[in-house]
Amino acid sequence: MILGRTERMVARRYLLPGRGEAFIFMVASISLIAVSLAVAALIIVMGVMNGFRADLFDKMAGLNGHAIVQGYSGRGIADWQTIADEAKATPGVTSAIPLIEQPLFAQVDGRAEPILLRGMRLSDMRQTIGSKVKAGNLAEVTPGSGNVAIGTGLAESLGVTVGDSISVLNPAGQSTPFGTAPRIVSYRVAATFEIGVYDYDKAYVMLPMEDAQDLLLMGNTVGMVELRVTDPDKVSQILAPLAPKVIRDGVLVDWRQMNAAMFQALEVERVVMFIVLSIIIIVAAFNILSSLIMLVRAKTRDIAILRTMGASRGAVLRIFMTIGMTIGVLGILAGIGISLIFSVFHQDIVDGIQWLTGANLWDPSVRMLTDLPFQPDFPDNAVIIGMTLLLVFLATLYPSFKASSTDPVQVLRYE
Known part of the structure; x- marks a missing residue:
């Protein structure tokens, strides 16, 4: 919108408070604040939602991969090496990790907690949780050492630290003449780790593959083969050639099926x-509409004088549309500035509010993640800004056309 020098001067004059116009200026200021808060709220919430999804996916994929080959009916996979080799030979597959995962119970001094026992090869274990160790030494977790690594949440629930012992109970023990005897094995906690997903940190016990096979009496079989691909969004297409090759030993399930709900x-x-x-943005646009209507009514005499001085209807229209769009822009x-501040200090802001109120705003047991995530999405932000500009533009149309249609003869008849 191209404005002449006179039009810019008049628009600038109407944007600033004049004598007896404090109320109109206050309404316009409230409209500006409403737009900024609405835009900031939408950008922040979308950023948190995007961050939550991305962070949750990254942590879950980092521990569970993008797909798994699961043995039928809980039966172990004996020919897992062949499956791993075929998976690695499939274009787009970056790794194939054999592992054992079994829900069991752990107990310490009469306190019992459900756990998810995971057996992995040492190299795979160190790659998965090596950077997430919070205490202890993961190098001490070796086959036959009797050492394990557990999540920080589980360590807190059981009341153990590095160096303490936990007993793992396997109900499916060896058969005896008197029935099945549960198998109880004691392990020393050599390290604690934090994945960042509450449910994982509160349940996982990791130990070498050989120790897990011995505890679960699985021989040389594994429970599943975890797969990672180059593009998680195309996991179905990438793994389509592999599915017929593993159908004899297990079923192929990708991350969408595992976490679809x-x-x-x-x-x-x-x-x-x-x-x-x-x-909220629509309400803010209505605030701009109401402030412009009030301004037009207050400036009816000025508009009539401008018209008699030669100002066209289009000039008046542009002046009031510029005022409304300036408030909106x-x-x-301001909303973008608020969201940028939040993106930098979001966790500090949450911690500060929790400190002031004493309330736990981000309980990991409810939110799943231990920290508040934030990941701005530029296409989403562009849609938010574009939608706001469109609504503000539409809000300026009626009062601007009303101002441009002012009849100077009727207004100045009795002046």
Whole structure:
């Protein structure tokens, strides 16, 4: 929108408070604040939702891979080496990791907790949790050492630290003349780790593959083969050639099937939050509409004088549209600034509010992740900014056309 020098001067004059116009200026300021808060709220919420999904996916994929070959009916996979070799030979597959995963119980001094026992090769274990060790030494977890690594949440629940012992109970023990005798093995905690997903940190016990096979009486079999691919979004296409080759030993399941309900719920929540918070932007646009209507009514005499001095209807239209769009653009810029501040200090802000209120705003047992994630998505932000500009533009149309249609003869008849 190209404005002449006179039009810019008039628009600038109307944006600043004049004598007797403090109320109109206050309404316009409230409109600006409303737009900034609405834009900031929508960008922040979308950033948190995107960050939550991305962070959760990264942590889950880092521990569980992008797909698994699972043995039928809990039966172990005996020919796992062949499956791993065929998977690695498949284009797009970056790794194939054999592992054992079994829900069991651990107890310490009469305190019992459900656990998820995971047996892995040492190289795979160190690659998976080596950078996430919080205490102890993962190098001490070796075959036959009787050492294990456990999640920090589980260590807290059992009340153990590095150097303490835990007893792992396997109900499916050896058969005796008097029935099946549960198998109980004591392990020393050599290290604690934190994945960042509460459910994992509260359940996982990791130990060498050989020790897990011995505890579960599995021989040389494994429970599954974990697969990682180059592009998780195309996991089905990448693994399609592999599925017929493993059908004899197990079923191929990708991350979408394993976590379909969770990620679908996150996507629905994301869409609903976007719609709900978009209503705030609509309300902010109505604030701009009301402030412009008040300004037009207050400046009716000025508009009539401008018209008699030769100002065209288009000039008046441009002046008031510029005023409304300026309020909207300044509000958008302020909202972007607020969201940038939040993106840098989001965890500090949450910690500060928790300290002031004494409330736990981010309980890992409820939110799953230990820290508040934030990941801005530029296409989403572009949609938010574009939608706000469009709503502000539409809000300026009626009062601007009303101002441009002012009849100077009727207004100045009795002046």
